[in-house]
Amino acid sequence: MFDRSRKGERALLLQAQAPGQHDPALMEEFAELARSAGATVVATLGARLERPNPRYFVGVGKAEELKAHKIASDADLILVNHTLSPVQERNLERLTECRVVDRTGLILDIFAQRARSHEGKLQVELAQLRHMSTRLVRGWTHLERQRGGAIGLRGPGETQLEIDRRLLAERVKQLQKRLEKVEVQRAQARRSRERSALPVVALVGYTNAGKSTLFNALTGAGVYAADQLFATLDPTLRRIDGLECGPIVLADTVGFIRDLPHDLVAAFRSTLAEAREADLLLHVIDASDPERDTRIADVDRVLAEIGSADVPQVLVYNKIDRLEQEPPPLLLDRDGPLRAWVSALDGRGMDGLRASISKALSSERLHRKFTLPSASGRLRARLHALGVVASEQTDADGWVIEIDAPRALIEPLFGLPGGDGEWLKAALLAPTHRATYNRSRATRA
Structure with a gap:
């Protein structure tokens, strides 16, 4: 058995696509994920894949080619832009004598680096343990050792693998109980906001679309914002006054991405509840992204998964400072949502965005005074x-x-x-x- 490298800095990327498909954007996004995790991309390898190979995910020949690329590039980490089964991951590691991480593991690693709040750290650890539990399948020889017994307790004993599984299951239960307490506290805060009759507007969108920058532009909160994937994970809420519809609470939520791990969605259910129970969603879109229509569809799929598909939306096309022609500040589709075009960086279109928020909320809320x-x-x-x-x-x-x-x-x-x-x-x-x-x-x- 080989020694696993602890550096994890020089990464070889493997991107598999079906025959006849060639989308460079997939590899570009995956490379950006790798850099966000702190890796240096030293080589990339593409593969045609009609159906996953149960042994190596790719074919035997491509697996050997992957090993050769690893040696030539002196990589100490292989990242695969797909979800691997435990057997596939373990077999690739044995063949290449290199640590192999799939897309799910990479995203979980990024979340583990970026989590700052107590709740965020618990959520990420829970998702990591759920992912790890599927990897405890006799991959290491020390897991097959028997636990020694004492006088009167001799017998077949308990394998180290069974001990690890039991300890992991106990830790998962502890994390679930802690998160349930945090979720109760968040629900109480949410009910308090409902009693104050303040509508909640949640920012959602593909990661790196500029949500945190827009949040700062609307509230002046000073939330950390950077040109990287998943720059912020923990939700932030601020009150905004001065709108025609009255004061609102604006919530900045975690960014979405295609093929977001289900364990991560489940672990972040209380955080994503801000989007599920909001009165209005500001769907932030990178207007300069050539794949923006695909990004919109990816976000809508995640919203449907967390139960937010029916929440009204305003489509906010951000980063118009990168466009050659400036679009109109506010558009209304006959049968669709409001669309606002803004630049959170230089402030263009912000008045139109505020007007669209007021317009959208006025149709979804009742504001009246009467005498009983x-x-x-x-x-x-x-x-x-x-x-x-x-x-x-x-x-x-x-x-x-x-x-x-x-x-x-x-x-x-x-x-x-x-x-x-x-x-x-x-x-x-x-x-x-x-x-x-x-x-x-x-x-x-």
Whole structure:
């Protein structure tokens, strides 16, 4: 058995594509992933692949060629732009006498380097352990040794492999319990924001599309931003005032990428909940990227996977400073989402973006003020229980209540019995901003 290199700096990249397909962008993105992990790309190798070889992923001849390239380039790490099975990874390592890391392992390594918060570190470790658990399959001789017994406890013993699996499973359970506690705390903070009636707008998009730079431009938060993949992982929330729709909470989330590991999506479920439970998504797109339509489809697939497919979107085409012709600041498709064209770097188009946020939220939220008499405490209690009351005052007629909340949260109340639901629907959907409650019949003043 060979000694695994601990340097991990000189990387040979392997990119396999189906016959007839040739997309240089795939290798370019994978090389950028490798550099983001701290590796130096010293050589690349392409391969035609109709179907994965169960032994080496690629054919035997290409595997031998990979070994020759590794020797010629003096690489100490082979990165494969595909998910490998444990057997394929182990066989390639034995053949090339070199450490082999697949796409999933590379992305997990980048996340492990970039995680800063306690929650982020727990999420990354959980995803890494889940990935590692599939690799504990008799790959090393020390895992086959028997554990010695004491007097009265002699027997076949427990193999080191079984001990490692048990310890790993116990650690996974510990991490899951810790993350459940963190998720409860995040859910409480989210409910607190809902009670304050502030709409939540989440930034989503392909990694390196400029989300953090745009977040800083909108909020002045000073969040770390760099021209690299997955520059920031931990979500950041800031309040924004001065919009026509009123104050909002803006959330910066982790960037997406094609073939994002499922274990990573599962581990980051509480972080991605900011996107799942947002009132509006700002889908940030690199306008200068020739593959931007493909990037949009990749992000939409991840959004569907985490349950955010139905959340309204504003398509924000960022980095227009790199375009030869400057597009209009704001566009509205007849049957599609709003589109804003901005440069988070120099500030162009930011007014149009703010206008598009207000326009999109105004159609998804209900903001009304009405008066409830003191006898209508049941309806008032329901409104407070939902956390949709933005402000409340008392006068001679009862309670003057201001509602500001997502339409989807309030609409179930329209079915309340006893005329309450019908009156509330008329009061909130009426053109006037002030209504007076009458239990016997609905009236608008």
